[in-house]
Structure formats: structure tokens, C-alpha cells
Amino acid sequence: MAHQSPLIAIPRKTTNDVDWATPIRAIIANSYGESPSSYTEECSVLQRCRQDAVKGAGSDATARDLLYKYFGQLELLELRFSEMKVPFAWTDAFTLKSTTQTSLAFEKASIIHVLAAVLSSLASAGSRADGEGIKRSYFNSRASAGMLTYINDNFLHAPSNDLSREVVQLLIGIMMAQATEIFTEKLISEKKAPALVCRSANQVAGMYSTVVDDMKEFQGKGIFDRNWLSVLQTKAKLFASVAQYYRSTGDSAAGKHGMAVVRMKLADSLAQEAQRSAGQFQYSFVSTATPTLPHDAATSLFEICKAHASLCAEAKIQVNKDNDLIYHDMLPSEASLQSLEKLPPAAPITIQEVYSNQEVSKLIGPDIFARLVPMAVHESASMYSEEKAKLVRAEVERVDLSEGEIRATLEHLGLPALLTSWRRLANDDEEGEGDVEISGQLRRLAQDIQSGAPLDSLLRQLNSEREKCERDLRELNGMLDSESRECERMRVKYTPQFTQSPSGSRTAHYRNTITANLESLTAAASTDQQVSALWREIQPQIGVLSGGEAQLRQTAQQVASGQAPPSTPQGASLLDLQDEEIPSKSGLSEAEKDELKVMASQAQEKLDRLGKIRKERDDVLRDLKEKIQNDDVSSLLLLNRRSQDVEPQLFASELEKFRPYQGRIGAAISASQEALKDLSEIIDNVSQGNGVRQRQRGQKERQKRIRDWERSLERTGEQYSEVRAGAGKGLSYYESLTVVINDLSREVREYIRSRDSERNKMVAEIETRQRISGGSTGSDSRGLDSSMAGLSISRSPYASPPPPPPSAGSSGYPSLTPTSLPTPPGHSSTPHFPPPPPPPAPAKSPSNPYDFSSLGNLPSAFSTSSHQPSQPPPLHSSYSSSSSSSNPYPTPSAPHSGYTSPPPHSSYPPPPPARNPSANYYPPPSSTPQRQTSGSYPSYQPPPQQSHYQPPPQTSYQPPHQPQSQYAPPPPQTTYQPPSQPQYQPPSQQYQPPPNHPGSRPQYHPPSQHQPPYPSYAPPPSRQQYGQQQQQQQQYGQGGYQYR
Structure with missing residues (x-):
């Protein structure tokens, strides 16, 4: 048995348990502002990961994998919690001395040292009898040296001997020498x-x-x-x-x-x-x-x-x-x-090479604290997202340009409809000539018109609403006139005991509102006429569209054949259509038919290929968008967070992943251009034949007529929408105006009822006092009545001073004059409602019962001095009646009364024609001012004796020329003293008399724009005056005196 050369293994460091949860929870709460309790599971996972790495396994492959995982999580943890302080206690591998530090760098260096020791142990214990064993030992020795090199390069100040630079350098030499020894053994064994x-x-x-x-x-x-x-x-x-x-x-x-x-x-x-x-x-x-x-x-x-x-x-x-x-x-x-x-030695395997291996990345697993992302990483990820968005926008723009080019080319060539025409020519099919393809937009327009409400009923409703509003306004004006006449009649009959104030100034705001709304109705009527005129213009075309798709198709066939539609009169068709001579159709020879079929087949093949190219291009673009959407480089940005200026290189390398998709899109665009070029060549070749060219010319003319007719109907549809919108806005305007008129009617009727009640009560008291005073008074009263029968109310120089107008804040219906509308023309009445004629005079009275011209020398009922003659007040042009004939909305006059409608302030030019009837030309209705809330109306008290009314000098005002003579002041007579019986006292405030001498009276000052008109009384504009009655009131309000 061959012996294996012994290899030295690095001793392992040992450690104690640490508490990760407490410092991590504190940093999450303080730095990230999130709830630490939501990261309890992550802290537990990190704690188990450390225990498994440093204590759970020995010196085998499992221990190596656990150390790989733990160190990878430490790297990610340091990127989020770099300031974290945890006490780490490690024992020196050689001297067995314990060292404690709170830095994550110490923990990382110790883990790397343990990992190097495990790798050296694997190299030493592994069998080198076969080639795979030699490779594993060779790799582990070099990887161990690489781990130790990382310690020497990144951790400068070693807290223990085993991490010192000299010791680590010696260990690196041993590992590299043993790796070279393994390589030499392999060379010897391989001979x-x-x-x-x-x-x-x-x-x-x-x-x-x-x-x-x-x-x-x-x-x-x-x-x-x-x-x-x-x-x-x-x-x-x-x-x-x-x-x-x-x-x-x-x-x-x-x-x-x-x-x-x-x-x-x-x-x-x-x-x-x-x-x-x-x-x-x-x-x-x-x-x-x-x-x-x-x-x-x-x-x-x-x-x-x-x-x-x-x-x-x-x-x-x-x-x-x-x-x-x-x-x-x-x-x-x-x-x-x-x-x-010497043979150059192999270099150590760096830690970056180790962790770049896919197997090691899988061992590390997902980031434990992936939910915590630092703000700097968010910013870098946003920059990368913008780079991806630029790439997507560029590719989308390329695809859109290509698609637009394809559609424009196909439309220019007439495809695919041209292929159908070729097949019909080749098969001598003439039946399809009459079929007309109507655009989807035109069909939808016809369906909308057919399903919509008829416009005729809307326009009739519009006219009826306008007439009703005008009738109601004129009725209110007549009611005010009747009340005013009755008040003046009672005043003449029971003067001077009758002290009810004149109604002219009190009803001015009502009359202003009525006049303004009548003027608004005039402008609205002009707009209604324009809407109706536009509707009458488009009715024939709307009849075609409202007939449904069948009638639309029938009309289209007539237009395609060169004939005007039946609903269009001769000489005034939609497009000046007229009968045209259709070119004679000549048949094709058999050779031309065969060639045309071949060309049609080739064109259809190219067209199908173009459709596939477009589909593939769109699919690739969709895949590119999905891949870019799912691409996330936050982990890479987090790993390279401490590197400087790494973002451009990192972004460029990451964007290279999308280069294949860009190439496929470019290839699809090039292929589509080639297909379009081939289609153009085929069509050019087919167009060279005489028969085909002649038939195509007739077909193009037919299609042109259809397109022109469709455009005309589309314009008619737009005008139809304008008419419907204008009618809807008109109805909305009249609906709001009706609400205003109802409120105004309620106020006016309340006012008239109050005035009638007050007047009846006053007349009853006067008659009671007259009956008590005796018969002489009655005879005088009857003589006065007979003497004042010919006196006209309009020429009476005496009237009670008008009360101050209500303040702007208390007016519920201010007089609004339409400013955004064209000025209505001046006319006596609208065409729909002329003013009613005055009723016939009573048969029993041959003369005007209110003509008091023969009583010019009677004593003044309101004079307080019997010795000083009163000066006649000057007449002002604001109460002139020279333009009474130009009033567009005159008020009906009472029989034998000098009370007339107020003249307009100026003539109104006709409004310009509206270009767009759907625009809101309807003016907002004028609101009705609120009635005074007091329970009664103030009466005028006669001034004290020895007082003469003298108006202040008018420097810039010239009275107009009066065709009639001025009223002469009445001769000085004693003031009428009322009887000693109790007099009627109105509950409202009384006007105070003016000062006793002219010098002490205040001068007239025009009111400021920001100053409310109350309590100063200024004369209303000329259109608010109602006959000569206002001239009487002018005598007491011309100078703008204060009434308190």
C-alpha cells in the first residue's frame, strides 16, 4: 500500500454564544424607523446560523458549507448594520487565549480563519489516490490560502496572534507549498x-x-x-x-x-x-x-x-x-x-472566486433581512430603473416606428383589399363589385344616432321652456305695475293722510332682476336659433345615419356607383356627387389571369410572413419588458455599497443581459422592411398590365367616392354632437332660470301681499278718522277727489323720499347683467311673446281719473311752511323718458295711467353668430334680491317748517331738454295739520328730515366701489326708472343725502 504524504492542517478557533436580537432590534427602531417585533424571526434565523457554523459541525464538508452560509449572511448584515456593537469572544487557535471585541470585522476575520482551517483539514484528510481526490485536495489547499490572504489584505490590526500578519503569511506559505506538492505528486503519478x-x-x-x-x-x-x-x-x-x-x-x-x-x-x-x-x-x-x-x-x-x-x-x-x-x-x-x-506556483483561490460559484450562492440562500433596504441602495436602484426605462423606451420607439411604416405602406399599396380585387379579376367575379365596406367608426356613429333621443323633441322643449320663462317674467312685471298704480291712486284719494311710501324705489331691485333676465333670454333665444339652424342644415344627412346600417349600406352602394343618395337633392349632394361614366370593363386574357393568380398567391405569402414577423417582434418586446420589470439588482448594489464609482460599470454589465432581446427586435424590423419591399415589387409588376391597370383605376375612383362620403358623414356626426350638446346646455340654463323665477315670484308676491295689507289698514284708519271728524271733511274730500281727477301721477312733483336700497349682503337675488354674452338687440318684444295691449278704459269715466293737471295750484301736502315757497327740484337726465320706445321688453300699461315701463339704458346691437352652438352661450340667470325683512315699510314724515329743499350745486351734470314745461312750485300755503286722533305709526324706522338751512347739509360724494350702498341712497340707472313717478322721487334723492 502506497503511503500518502502528510499535510499540515490549520487549528480552529473557538467562540462563545452571542446575542444578536438586542442590538439588531435597537438599530431597526432607531435607524430604520420600523417595528422591531416584525423582525423577530429574522433574528432567530441569524442566531441559529451562527451556532451551526461555529459549534454544530466538525471539519468536514458540512462544516464548510455552514461557514460559507454564515459568512455570506455576515457580509449582508454588515451592509445594513455597520454600526452595530455585539461582544464577540474568540479563542486564539495557537495560544488558546480569549479575545473579545464588538466589531463585526473581528467576527468576519475569525470566521474566515475558521473556514481556512476547515479547508486545510479537508485537504489533509482527503484521499489522493485518484484524480478527483487530488483535485479536491489541490483546490482546498489553494482556497485555504486565499481565505488567509483575504484576512491579511482587509484586516490590519490583529487582536490575536493567529490573526497577525506574520502568522497568517506563514500559514499562506504552508498552504501554497502543500498545494504545489499535491500538483507535483500528480505529475509524478502521470509520468x-x-x-x-x-x-x-x-x-x-x-x-x-x-x-x-x-x-x-x-x-x-x-x-x-x-x-x-x-x-x-x-x-x-x-x-x-x-x-x-x-x-x-x-x-x-x-x-x-x-x-x-x-x-x-x-x-x-x-x-x-x-x-x-x-x-x-x-x-x-x-x-x-x-x-x-x-x-x-x-x-x-x-x-x-x-x-x-x-x-x-x-x-x-x-x-x-x-x-x-x-x-x-x-x-x-x-x-x-x-x-x-522552478515552475511558477499557482495563485491562491480568492474568496470572491469561491463565492462566485453558483453552488456556494445557493448555500448562502436569500438575505435574512431582505426587507430592510438602506436609502442609498434605494437611490442607486432608482438610477438603474431609469437606465432600464431608457432602454425600454428606445425599443418601444423603434417598434412603433416600424409598425407605423408597415401600416402606412400597406395602406398606400391598398393591401390586403387589393389581393381580393386581384382574385375577383382573375376569376371574372363581378358580383362583388357592388359590396361596399363601411368603416367601423361610421357604423358606430349610425348606431349612436339611432339609439339616441330625437333632437326635434329636445328643440321643441327648448322653445317651450324659453317661452314659459318669458311669460312668467312679464307676469311679475305686470303685478308690480298694478301694485304701484293702486298705491298712487290711494295716495291721490286720501292725501295727505295717506303716508304709505311709493313703491318705485322699493321694487327697483325686482325690476332690475326681471329686466336682466329678459335680456338674458334674448341672448339665449339667439343661441337657440343658431342651434335650430344647424339642425335644419344637417337633417338630411342625419336621416341617412338614423336609418340603420342597412340604409347606410344601400346609400354607400349608390355613392360607390357614382349616383347621389336618394335623400340628397339634385345639385346639392353631400360631396357634389353626380353621375359619372364608369370606365368600361374589359376582361383579361387567360395568360393574364394565370399570371395574376400567381402574383396574388406570392403577395399573400409575403403578407402572411409580414404578419408573423410583426407578431414575433411584439412578443420579443413583451418578453423584454417583463424581464426588465422583474430585474432587481438591489442585492448587487448592496454588496457593492462600499465601492466608489461602481454604479456605471455595474449598470453597464447588468444591461448587457438585455442585448439579445434588442438584437432580435432589430432583426425583426429588418425582415419586415424586406417583406414590404417585396410586396411593392409584386404590386408594381402587376400594375404594368393594361387590363389590370384599367380595372384598378375604376376601383380607386370608387374607393375615393366612398372615402369622401364617409368623411362628410363624420363631419355631420360632429355637428350632430354639437347640436345635442347645445340643446342640453340650453335646457340646463332654462331649468336654472326657472328656479330663479320661482324664487323671484315668491318674493314679489310676498311683497305685494304685505303692501296690500299695509295699504288697506291705512285706508281703513283714514276713512275711520274722516267719519269721526264730521261731514265737512267728507265734503272737502269729495271736492278734492273731483278736483284731482285730471291730475296725472306722472307729473306730480311730490313724492316721498325713496328708502335706502338694501345692502349687497342682504340681497338674495342681485341684479346680474350678462357680461360674457353678446349684447341682445333692442326690440319691443321677443318674437314669441309681444306685449299685451292695454285694456280698454272704463266706460263710466270719459277722462283719466288720475290726471291732476288742473290742480296745479293746490297746496302741497308735504309742505311744512305757509310763508316760504318751495323751490322746484331740478329734473335729471337719469330719469328721462326719451328712449322709452327702444325697450326690448316693455311692460304692459294699466288703463288710463301715466305709468310706463322703464326705458333701457342703451340700445343693444345684435349678438354675433355663434361658431360653436355647443359652447355655453346661455348667460347665468339673474338672482332675485331678497325682500326686506322688516315687518312693514317706512313712511315719509313731512319736513319741519321754515325749511326749503335746495339741491347741492351740480357742477358736472346738465339736465336734458324737457319738451314739456317744468312744474311750477305751488303757492305758499299752510301745511295741512292732521286731526288730533291717533295716527298710524309704521313699525319700521322713520326717515329724519333734512337740515333746516342749506349751508349745513352734507355735500354729495360718489360712493366708493368698496363701500356698500346702504345707507346712502343713489339714484338707480336709467333702465330702473318707471315713468314720471321716478321723477317725483328724484326730488328727494338727487343729491345723495343721508337719511337716518
């Missing part, structure tokens, strides 16, 4: 060339000699076992002898017999020394005292040295004999011999 074996053996001898020299420095320090030195010295001499032996063999073969004899003598001498050294080691070796060496290390080493010494002795005798008897070559001295060459 390689003597020169190669000589160089390899010489390299082993040199490496062992270097290690022996380095180990002698540690003598007496109690670090290395003394048996290691004996093994290393013996092997250094043994492999030096092996090198000389194989060089002597090579020299003999080369004819250098003298040098061969000298080298053989040297090999025999070195072999004898190695044998003596092995004998001494065999005598002193105790296997239990040195567990790092095999138990048969001394015996095996001695037997190997003994066998080699015997071989050298026999070879020396034979060489000397051959040289003495045959060659007689001169023997050079040993000093003159040329030094032996």
Missing part, C-alpha cells in the same frame, strides 16, 4: 516529462525551505507546534532530492552523462538526509499531541523518504556504471552545476 517534474519539485523544495526559515523566527514563542518544523524540514530535503533525481534522469537522456552522475550523487545525498530527518520525526512524533497532522504522519513520511532514498541509490550505481563502462564522461564539480529552474 510527465522529467524536466517538468524537476521544475515543480524544485519549486516545492524552495517553498518549504522559505517556510522553515520563517518558522525558525517563532521558535520559543509557543505559537507553532515543533512537529510542523520537522515535517517541513524533511519535505524540503525530500523534494530537493526529487528535483535532482529527475534532472539527472533528464541529463542522461540528453547525453550529459557526467552531469547526470554528479546530480544523481547529489540526489542520493539529499535523500539520505531526508530519511534520517524522517526517522528522527518518527521517533518523537505523538499523534494525540499534534491533532493538526494525520495520525500516521511520521510513518508515512519515513516510508516515502526511505523509498525515495533506495531509488536514488540504485540509480546512482547504474549511472556510475554506465559512465565508467560506456560513456567515460568527465564529472563536473557540484559547484559548477547549473541551478535548477
